[in-house]
Amino acid sequence: KALNQELTSYVNFRAGLYVERGKMCYEQAIINMWPEDILISWVMGMAEHCVTCPIYAAAGPYTKKSLPGIPGEGFHVTQCGPNCRCHLEISELYYSK
Numbered sequence: 001k002a003l004n005q006e007l008t009s010y011v012n013f014r015a016g017l018y019v020e021r022g023k024m025c026y027e028q029a030i031i032n033m034w035p036e037d038i039l040i041s042w043v044m045g046m047a048e049h050c051v052t053c054p055i056y057a058a059a060g061p062y063t064k065k066s067l068p069g070i071p072g073e074g075f076h077v078t079q080c081g082p083n084c085r086c087h088l089e090i091s092e093l094y095y096s097k
Contacts, residue, residue, distance in 0.1 A: 024072035039091035047085035061091035
């Protein structure tokens with residue numbers, strides 16, 4: 001019974017990582033549709049954040065080329081990796097040009 005619970009817990013954890021990966025793919029698709037001169041803000045979601053996300057949020061806004069990565073893309077972008085709860089938005093500065 002203990003082994004079954006451990007395996008179920010592991011499978012659920014892995015499934016959650018795949019779901020988060022889908023969020024990153026969605027973000028990338030949206031960014032690809034935005035114009036090239038867009039200004040993008042890294043917005044921290046409601047969560048306990050890693051060290052990386054507040055740095056990215058404070059350093060923005062970004063252009064499409066200067067964007068450090070996509071929230072949830074992986075551990076090579078943020079310390080929270082695919083568990084990142086941040087998202088990207090069009091910066092308010094873009095609208096006030």
